Amino acid sequence: MAATSGQGRSFATFLVGITVACVGIAFLSTGLGKFALAVGVVIFVASLFAFMKIKPMEGKPAQKPGAGGMKLLGAVAACLGWILVLFGLHVVTGTGGRIVLSLVGIGVSLFGIIYILPTAFNKNAIWKA
């Protein structure tokens, strides 16, 4: 089973939810805006549950669950490199130092993105079966 009417309905619900929520944000200073935001969020969350409900009916994909902890570690490493640069910029004042610092931060992020994450996702890859 693939695309279905249920998917179409849940997608329409998602769009309504996000639109109403945005109306709420646009007029957040008013009471009606706050109400619209609350209604929009509720509809948005409902659409997520609708997605979850139809997910098992869409067939089993050619995927196996990977190493969850390692995925998290990869994402954290990617983000950590950036945070290192952000705060380091205020600690290091010289241009040369900032360049070196940025390169170190980029290296940390790349380690997470091109080493840890692919390793995590390939640990139980379908092609290894």
Added chain:
Amino acid sequence: MKRIGPLYSLLAGLVIAIGFATTALAQAAAPAASTAAPPSSVATAELKEGAAKAPTADTLKAGDPSGTVTGTIIDVPVSDPKAGLTLPDMANQIGQNKIGINFTWTLLCGFLVMFMQAGFAMVEAGLCRVKNSNHTYMMNFFVYGCGLLAYWLIGFAIQMGGAGGNANLGGLSPLATEHAFTLFGKTWGMFGGSGMFLAGHTYDVGVMVIFLFQMVFMDTALTIVTGACAERWKFLTFAVSSVLMGAFTYPLFANWAWGAGWLAQLGSNLGLGKGYADFAGSGVVHAVGGLSALAVALIVGPRIGKFNRDGSSNAILGHDISAVLIGCFILAFGWFGFNPGSTLGASANGNLRIGSVAVNTMLAGCTGTFGAILYMWILKGKPDASMSGNGLLAGLVAITAPSGFVSPTSSAIIGLIAGVLVCMSVAFVENVLKVDDPVGAISVHGANGLWGVLAVGLFADGTSNYGGSWNGVAGSVTGLFYGDASQLAAQLVGISTLLGFVFTFSFALNLALEFFMGHRVSAESEVAGLDLPEMGQLGYPEFLFAKEPDIFVTHSREFAVA
């Protein structure tokens, strides 16, 4: 935070300068004032004389084959018919002409960029198998609607809500809300707040122009992801992911770089060159798209049959190389809107550099193609067609950020490196990362987007002058090779943000979608091809499908649930 833009500052300076000059002229002319009429009276008299000499209605009725009597003084609107044409009328018309030229230029370039969607659709679908052609075309078609809706709802406000101050487009004064925070005594822009639904005071002629132009840029970033995840991405999840990317992922980084955000303020706040400089979006558009593509491609996993048990990969050939190459040409054509259009005008404020920007774009595309063709020809023995196309695109992607700041020679070098880089990156992504990217989007847009951002910090030659400043810092963007190492530092901070924030944000967002809805179609659908199960119609119903190698169906038997 209400930010006074550099162009406003320049305008204010011009007004003051004109004031001084007028005073000086009046003082210089003072001795003769008793004998001659004031300059304004002379000018008014000349205007009246000019109006009297203008072509009459009878002259115009006779037709104007030479074009010499159409468009004269009588076409300038007058505010007071009794007083006739005055100097303020003329000045107003000049101002409107400038803005009109810039509006027209920006809109036309935006239309060109919109047409790039067709190029992307052809390239991506051509590089996919025929059984997935309808699905791939539909993703490229529908991403336009998903992105536009999300951008109109909230994305534009996040990106450009505080980007007022652009003199090219009449000031864009309604875009005056930038939410900022203070860190270490400096104020940093985070996201905009004006422009949701283009309602209220943002129902403005200038805002409409910048909305259209920025929207088609955003949509370019979104469509990059569809290529990397083609042939196995569930249409529903693609649609939801695209809406969220158009609403949040893209606009956030675009605000930081182009919408008065903190990356643009690196120059004014920390003295890093002119702040993060990305003329037309190697980083903002292409690296954001390419890194998001990597994030989703990791989650969605490789196609069935792409990799063997020993980790070696199989080439899964596309169905239509003619569509690929024609698509590349359409993209190269659209790029003339992408890069030169990013001046946001053709009149005033250094905008005459559009010719240089266009030539730089051309050259980098050319040398990118050469880089890829020669790399493949020398190392693999054949001038591979799909990699040639990717080489062209890689050169164009890489020159997008530097196009407004570098010389033609530098453009050629940047493009050549990009052409080689894309070939190496495709091999790296496939053979080392084991990430399946059917069209090479991660390498073309991700790797070369980052290279383009870096190239600004190396090759910017300091000759550009877009109103005398960039990101509020006086002077021209100048890279390391021309004496300013601090610009390189600003670019590296931009690259770090792309890797550390954009990738992570996109990864987390799509991992959440994986939990709620799943990214990947069923193995059964994947083997059958997505046209029928996902779209209900074959892209090419009269084609006879050849039997695929067994490796493509081995896994499907195991994972099929039917």
